[in-house]
Amino acid sequence: MSTTFDPVAFKSTTRTQWESAAEAWHRWGPAVESWLGEATERMLDDVHLTAGSRVLDVAAGAGGQTLAAARRVGPTGHVLATDISPAILEFAAAEAARAGLDTVATLEADGEDLSAVADGSVDAAISRVGLIYFPDQRRALGEIRRTLRPGGRISAVVYSTPERNGFFSIPVGIIRRVAGLPAPGPGLPGPFSLGGPGVAEAAYVDAGLVDVSVTPVPSPVRLASAAECVRFEQESFGALHQMLSGLDEGARDDAWAEIEEALGQFDGPDGFVGPCEMLVVSGTRP
Template sequence: MTTTFDPSAFKSTTRAQWESAAPAWHEWGPVIEDWLGAATEQMLDDAHLGAGSRVLDVAAGAGGQTLAAARRVGPTGRVLATDISPAILEYAAAEAARAGLANVETVEADGEDLSAVADGSQDSAISRVGLIYFPDQHRALTEICRTLRPGGRLSAVVYSTPDRNGFFAVPVGIIRRVAGLPAPAPGLPGPFSLGAPGVAERAYEAAGLVDVTVTTVPSPIRLPNAAQCVRFERESFGALHQMLSGVTDAERSAAWREIEEALTQFEGADGFVGPCEMLVVSGTRP
C-alpha cells in the first residue's frame, strides 16, 4: 500500500511535537549550544551579521542562535525569531529578556508563510536545523528570499549525510525497522533531506539565491555516555517519538534499548562522542 504524504498533517504533528518537547529542548540548551556552537558561529559569519543588522530567524526554536545573533547586531540591530510552536518561542523570549537583549522579537509563524514579514525588510536570515523539516522547502526558501533586501544573505545549518551523522542516523535506522517505515522519498522533509551533494545548492538556486556556498562543520555531540545521548534524544527529538507512535509500548521500549546498545559504539576514553557533521548553506538575494 502506498502512503500519500500529507503536508498539513505533517505540520500539525510537527507543531504538536515541539509544543510537547519545548521544555526539554530548553533544559538541554547548554548541551545543544556546545554541540551546535561551531556551526552557529559559521552561520552568523556567512549571514554577514553586523552592528545594526535586521535579522530574521526562521524555525528559531528555543532561541540559542537567536541570542547569539542579537549579541552580534547589538542594540541598534533587531532579530525577529519565528517558529511554528508558540510554546518553544516563549523560552526564546524569556531567555532574551533574562540576557537583557531588548532587540529580540518573537512571532508565531509558519516558515512557508512569512506574510507577517514585509518584502525586503531584512538584511539577513538564518535557520538552524529547521529548513530540513519544511514540507515545501522551495516555498520556505522563496518566502525567506522575499523578506531579504537585495544583497541580503540567507545562511542555514543542516545535517549532511546519514553516514556522517551516526548519533542520529543509528536511532533513525532502528526505529524505521521496528516501525516498518520506509525511507523518506527524495524531496520529503527529514533530517538528511538537504545533505546529499548538490541538493542544498540546487534548492537555493531554484529559489533565486546566488553566490551559494556550502561549508562543512564537524559537530560531534559529546556526553558522558550513550545512555545520556538516548535520554537527550528521547526527551528532545519529537520526530523520533512520532516515528514510534504506531508501535506497542513493549516494541517502543525494546527499540530504545536497542538504540542505546548500538550507540555504545561511540563510547571511549573521552566518554560518548557521537559523530555529527553539519553543513552551513548560504546564499545572496540578487
C-alpha cells in the same frame, strides 16, 4: 494504509511534537550549544551580521542562535524569531529577557508562510536545523528570499549525509525498521533531506539565490555516555517522537533500548563522542 505524504498532517504532527518537546529542548540547551556552537558561529559569519542588522530566524526553536545573533547586532539591531511551536518560542523569549536582549521579538509562523514579515525588510535570515523539516523547502526558501533586502544573506545549518551522522542516523534507522517506516523519498522532509551532494545548492539556486556556498562543519556530539545521548534524543528530538508515534509504549521502550546498545560503540575513555557533520548553506538575494 496509504503511504501518500500529507504535508498538512505532517505539519500538525510536527507542531504537536515540538509543543511536547519544547521544555526538554530548552533544558538541554547547554548541550545543544556545545554541539552546534561552531556551526552556529559559521552561519552567523556567513550572513555578515553587523551592528544594526535586522535578522529573521526561521524555525528558531528555543532560541540559542537567536540570542547569539542578537548579541552580534547589538542594541541598534533587531532579531525576529519565528517557529511553528508557540511553546518553544516562549522559552526563546524568556531567555532573551533574562539576557537583557530587548531587541528580540518572537512570532508564531509557518516557515512556508512568512506573510507577516514585509518584503525586503531584513538584512539577514538564519535557520538552524529547521529547513530540513519543511514539507515544501522551495516555498520556504522563496518566502525567506522575499523578506530579504537585495544583497541580503541567508544561511542555514543542516545535517550532511547519514553516513557522517551516526549519532542520529543509527536511531533513525532503528526506528524506521521497528515502526515499518520507509525512508523519505527525494524532496520529502527529513533530517538528511538536504545533505546529499549538490542537493542544498540546487535548492538555493532554484529559489533564486546566488553566491551559494556549502561549508561542512564537524560537530561531534560529546556527552558523558551513550545512555545520556539516548536521554537527550528521547526527551528532545521531535523528529524521533514523530516517527515513534505509531508504536505502543512497549515497542517504543524496546526501540530505545536497541538504540542505546547500538550507540554504545561511540563510548570511550573520554565519554560519548557521536559522529556528526553539519553543513552551513549560505546564499544571497540578488
